[in-house]
Amino acid sequence: MSPYEERLKALRTELAHRNLDGFIVPQADEHLSEYIGAYAQRLAWLTGFRGSAGSAVVLATRAAIFIDGRYTSQVREQVSSDHWSYESSAPQTGVAAWLGEHVPERARIGYDPWLHTNRWTAMVRASLAQRNAQLVAVDTNPVDAVWDGRPKPSDATLTVYPDELAGKSSTAKRKELADCLVAEKADAVVLSALDSIAWTFNIRGRDITHTPVALAYALVHVDATADLFVAPEKLTDAVSQHLGTSVRVHPRRVFAAHLATLSKKKVAVDPERTVAAIFAALEAADTVVVEARDPAVLLKAIKSAAEIAGHKAAQLRDGAALCGFLHWLAREAPKGGLDEMMAARTLREFREETGCLRDLSFATISAAGASAALPHYQPTDGNQRPIETNQIYLVDSGGQYVDGTTDVTRTVIVGTPTAEMKDRFTRVLKGHIALATAVFPVGTRGYQLDTLARRYLWDAGLDYRHGTGHGVGAYLCVHEGPQLINSTMRADEPLLPGMILSNEPGYYKAGDYGIRIENLILVVERGIAGAEHKMLGFETLTFAPIDRALIEMSLLTQKERIWIDAYHADVMRLIGPLLKKPAMDWLSTVTRSLDASTSRKK
């Protein structure tokens, strides 16, 4: 019997003991984090699936795993079809719909209320009602009961995030949150999102992969004092002193019980970022719940001057590491023998050489040839593809530095591109430039700009199936809300000066190659003579060369050529001095003016 077969069997026995006909296992933690700690990797433990998003449902005689379009092939490699059926997580076929079709009449289906929102439970409950079945909250997670050797939550200590980097003291931030509570006529707010807590208290942790946050909950009160719930062993003297007397620290495990002290109080809770168990505890405590977005979300998205300065410093450092890597790649790849894993490792080494890297901001997408056609591809040991001549290589990566979080994609050709590759690359680049140079009135939402990045692909009957931009944190999450440049998800959130986003149009040809050009951009005010509205635009923060060998000059307008030349001049001016001699010479060559390169050809 394979270990996964044994685990599934053990879980079914446990469910039978608990009088449950099924159980739902999401890829989630109690904070609904994008990346989760090892202790919360229940889906991977149970099924073998290593993707970043998914859910499983285990019934007595059936088990299904639900994944999105990114993982249709990966799930087949990692999860045995002997015991699991593969299902799409799309609404029509996802967990709720599937349960409505497959559970026995009057079944009792368990779920862990610390891992789901109320919206999710309402949806699943409605679906189960079709079979007169019930959704039952468990007190303890049955997966944990049968998971031998389950990792303990990390006991990494907290560190203080200095006011000089944050640009705003925790006291000032708690005052801002208290002002939001006054506006909402609430007495307190529950903070459950780990990055909101790290931001509010100017602390960082090491409990979650890729994101420097600590497992914690917090309550911020209308008097700007707070209760912070965190494992006591994570506190150092420096952190305790930093938190001060206005922040009462409690063990994380007493959080739910502590909510009883809020009886009769008006408590703001974010229904998208807070699990059902917390709502249940607040109801049991007889509080008046006000559903409202976590007020730290927007405050955190608008970077302070210090955070912007830190971000820029981190970008230059990271840009130099990336340029070092691209130079290495340009030199080594044509010789043959490289593969995706080697490239990802080498890029990490360049970042580590900065001496400042705290973590990667996400697992590197190092993708050669057809791998690059999968926007979220990650190579794994043993399955990596070689980096071959006349093929595209795409690398999407980022670092966590104490002063900023980076996220950058470059697409290069090893050898000679086809005319089609150049056509596609140039259309993606035109879209990238159109967004980078967009000017728009205050009040514009990100989804209004998405089309600017797509239209040159549309003109040729092409498109890409992902958003054009996401928010990025300041030494926090690499995917941070609330702003987005995405016409499908359509965050109804005006772009505001100080927000940082990615600008990452792409093109993917299945089984062949993929292209993405990603820089981070900062929303800034744009002064325009005679303007009747306050106008905004973007400042590009990321500096690394764009592969001129992939540019089809005849598709560019003069304005676009000028933008590329000016951008490359900035890359050389800012990154060049950070490089050693051969890399610096290489950078000087690859960032020279496009017109110069054209005339050299003649």
Added chain:
Amino acid sequence: MSPYEERLKALRTELAHRNLDGFIVPQADEHLSEYIGAYAQRLAWLTGFRGSAGSAVVLATRAAIFIDGRYTSQVREQVSSDHWSYESSAPQTGVAAWLGEHVPERARIGYDPWLHTNRWTAMVRASLAQRNAQLVAVDTNPVDAVWDGRPKPSDATLTVYPDELAGKSSTAKRKELADCLVAEKADAVVLSALDSIAWTFNIRGRDITHTPVALAYALVHVDATADLFVAPEKLTDAVSQHLGTSVRVHPRRVFAAHLATLSKKKVAVDPERTVAAIFAALEAADTVVVEARDPAVLLKAIKSAAEIAGHKAAQLRDGAALCGFLHWLAREAPKGGLDEMMAARTLREFREETGCLRDLSFATISAAGASAALPHYQPTDGNQRPIETNQIYLVDSGGQYVDGTTDVTRTVIVGTPTAEMKDRFTRVLKGHIALATAVFPVGTRGYQLDTLARRYLWDAGLDYRHGTGHGVGAYLCVHEGPQLINSTMRADEPLLPGMILSNEPGYYKAGDYGIRIENLILVVERGIAGAEHKMLGFETLTFAPIDRALIEMSLLTQKERIWIDAYHADVMRLIGPLLKKPAMDWLSTVTRSLDASTSRKK
């Protein structure tokens, strides 16, 4: 005492008799129509206000009228401030918010459940609850009780809309609706929107200004039979024969009572298009209500080949009338002495000369100089502005023809424009062209295209505060859902081949001038060599010259110049032969190639 003071007093007396502390008077009919019949003009009768949208609230000692930004000056001219306070209808200050602040504790506020949606009543109820006040449905409208000489609903007879123009028989349409009911597992659907009824039964009426519909309700059943509720005197033999035996005709007044026959049935009702009274009647009848969009809305929006052919014929006829008018204007306006009302009347005469005009599709926006800065301006007798030299004149108008509904805006200069006018006009034109030539994949929603029409204005710090496009009916409503090109209202509705929309970017300089260039456009498939997606684009349906005197050539790209020349060549080719000699010669001059005009200047 003024008549309006008397009417207000009479209404208050009536309310007191009915033990009501207040009453809400919307600009609405029982079908939530955009334009309403004279019998339903309660707001105008009570207050004197003649705008197209608004509401009033009458309390014992206060009365307020709620209007949107279009009507801030008009309301002050038409409604006495002695008796009415002026309020904005924006959510923060609208009827619900205002009631929450101003009604006495425990007040009983009346409303007519035939004039409001459930969503509206829920919102107002929640607001009144703050003062422990109640919202009370009235059996009969108290305004009607005191309105001496209230017009009767129109008794105009129905006409048959021929299958040759509709392109689809009523039987086929009812079958399509029945298919929707099968998909929704419903037994019947309530049709309350007058254009849905006219479309479904291939009938037209004359009960509402600007829209050829008749006051009626309908039920369509899953067996594709129907019940039509319409005043019996509206039926002619031809109509009865056309409706056939599968359509049971009942007097309109028995509609609510008839709903009792649907007891226990599953009935689909559109919550956005159906008033609270109908929901109440269905609940009283113990039906199972399924809230779903009226299925005729989308079916109607996708024009049949016959409707498209009819639309094109109507556009040419209407275009010839408009060109005749523009020629007249070009000849007469420089002489002086014209005014906005004269121009609107003359344009109507040109349309009437076609012999086919059934109605204007909306009240003509005939706007000179500063009038044009108000996007929804309408001149009134005695308040019209003269059409003066070196000023802009904007005319937004349309006709109802049996084969199609038109809506077109042209902006012209009488005399010589300023450089700023040319700059603004050309930016609007560039946006118009960008939308007209857009290519986009199937699945694209209208709001994704809105930015294409704005960005040249944005580049100069300018914008316009209205959507870029609305749907248009086939001899039905000039504003027809569900599709929109509007980034604020964001209809989540993919554009589909056969949909007709307006393309109408603009620019408005308060107190000075306004610009709008509006053509109707048809969504069509676009074949592109090598396309990976099914791509769509637009075919322009409206033909009339764009004033070259307002074009700043240096702002145009070569592609834009080519588009304008090709468009003008089409105008001449299609409209020229429909004009008489002097107008035809004029059209030939104003549609000549831009390059030709440039070289002539040299």
